[in-house]
Each structure stands twice: as C-alpha cells, then as structure tokens.
Amino acid sequence: xxxxxxxxxxxxxxxxxxxxxxxxxxxxxxxxxxxxxxxxxxxxxxxxxxxxxxxxxxxxxxxxxxxxxxxxxxxxxxxxxxxxxxxxxxxxxxxxxxxxxxxxxxxxxxxx
Amino acid sequence: xxxxxxxxxxxxxxxxxxxxxxxxxxxxxxxxxxxxxxxxxxxxxxxxxxxxxxxxxxxxxxxxxxxxxxxxxxxxxxxxxxxxxxxxxxxxxxxxxxxxxxxxxxxxxxxxxxx
Numbered sequence: 735x736x737x738x739x740x741x742x743x744x745x746x747x748x749x750x751x752x753x754x755x756x757x758x759x760x761x762x763x764x765x766x767x768x769x770x771x772x773x774x775x776x777x778x779x780x781x782x783x784x785x786x787x788x789x790x791x792x793x794x795x796x797x798x799x800x801x802x803x804x805x806x807x808x809x810x811x812x813x814x815x816x817x818x819x820x821x822x823x824x825x826x827x828x829x830x831x832x833x834x835x836x837x838x839x840x841x842x843x844x845x846x
Numbered sequence: 847x848x849x850x851x852x853x854x855x856x857x858x859x860x861x862x863x864x865x866x867x868x869x870x871x872x873x874x875x876x877x878x879x880x881x882x883x884x885x886x887x888x889x890x891x892x893x894x895x896x897x898x899x900x901x902x903x904x905x906x907x908x909x910x911x912x913x914x915x916x917x918x919x920x921x922x923x924x925x926x927x928x929x930x931x932x933x934x935x936x937x938x939x940x941x942x943x944x945x946x947x948x949x950x951x952x953x954x955x956x957x958x959x960x961x
Contacts, residue, residue: 836889
C-alpha cells in the first residue's frame with residue numbers, strides 16, 4: 735500500500751513565525767511532490783511542487799525534499815492569519831499509475 | 847469565469863438511490879479527474895480520464911462510473927448509494943494526463959450526504 739503521511743495537527747504558530755509542515759512517503763520510486771492548500775469548505779489549490787532533492791523557494795514558501803529519507807516539507811515564513819488552512823501533501827509515483835496520492839493534510843492555525 | 851464547476855453543491859439522498867454529479871471545465875484541458883474526500887480530509891483519486899484513456903483506481907466500487915459526453919464534461923454516476931459514500935466529491939482537470947507534470951485545478955466540490 736503506497737502511503738503519504740502527515741501529522742493532522744492542528745499546528746499552531748504565532749503570526750510572523752515560521753510554520754514547518756512535514757510529509758513522509760513510503761514509495762521510494764516517487765518522483766514528484768506537491769503541496770496543496772485547502773481552506774475550510776473550499777477546494778485544494780496548488781502552491782508548490784518540487785522534483786529534485788534540496789530546497790525550492792517561492793515567495794514566503796519553501797519546499798524541501800529529501801528522497802533518501804523519504805520526506806518532503808513546506809516552510810512558510812512570516813506566517814499570516816490568512817495562511818490558516820489545511821495543507822495537503824501529494825506524491826506522484828509511476829508505480830501508482832498516473833495518479834497523485836494525497837496525505838490527510840495538516841491543519842495550520844496562525845494566531846494574530 | 848469559473849474554471850471548473852460542479853453541480854449540485856450539496857446533495858442529500860436516501861440509501862439505494864442513484865445519483866449523478868456534473869462537472870464542467872472551460873480551461874480547454876484534455877484530462878479530468880474525480881476525487882473523494884472523506885471526513886478525515888483524505889483526498890483519494892477515483893478516476894482520471896481523457897479522450898484516450900480511463901484510469902480507474904482499483905479501490906473504487908463499480909457502483910461508481912464516470913461519463914464523459916465531451917472533453918469539457920466528466921460526470922460521476924453513482925448507483926445504489928450507501929452510507930459510506932457520504933463525502934465531498936471534487937472534480938479536477940489538467941492540461942495533460944501526466945499527473946507529475948500538469949497542475950490539477952479543482953472544482954468547488956459536491957457534498958454528498960446519504961441518509
């Protein structure tokens with residue numbers, strides 16, 4: 735069973751702090767990794783993707799990938815209350831067909 | 847202006863009924879998907895479909911069937927609804943079939959409640 739695991743949270747951080755969201759995956763053949771943000775009652779929206787080991791930065795967001803340890807993380811700098819949402823990690827593996835496997839998401843709460 | 851739309855937004859029905867959820871995308875995408883999100887927020891792929899290929903998640907019961915009248919529409923038909931089918935169903939689309947390359951755009955979701 736291919737799995738993607740996330741801590742469900744909630745992860746609570748004060749406004750302006752760095753929020754660190756983690757995701758582990760079981761399939762070593764996984765190639766592509768995605769972070770989606772989902773506000774309560776809304777649909778998921780893509781915020782970051784990463785293919786290669788290391789860091790990828792986009793504004794206040796940084797995705798980090800370590801394939802040897804099979805984890806991917808998302809850092810949110812200068813967290814804002816508007817960042818409060820559930821963050822879903824998704825993994826693509828050719829072993830799973832042409833489909834993304836999603837984790838259960840981590841709920842982030844940024845307190846003013 | 848809506849890129850991916852779904853109807854209805856809410857659907858409440860009795861066990862054993864048959865129902866359909868409609869999805870339309872105006873992005874000109876070739877590939878469409880159906881996902882199920884349960885109460886614990888797990889988002890699970892059910893189908894991916896383009897004009898050449900239907901890929902079915904093997905865990906999806908055959909009571910669920912996608913129907914595509916054209917490239918812009920992918921409807922989800924569910925027979926003999928069960929209590930466990932209660933969830934939010936999301937339609938999505940992407941430019942191509944390669945899930946690791948093409949961003950998926952999600953519709954607003956349909957909350958299905960089976961009584």
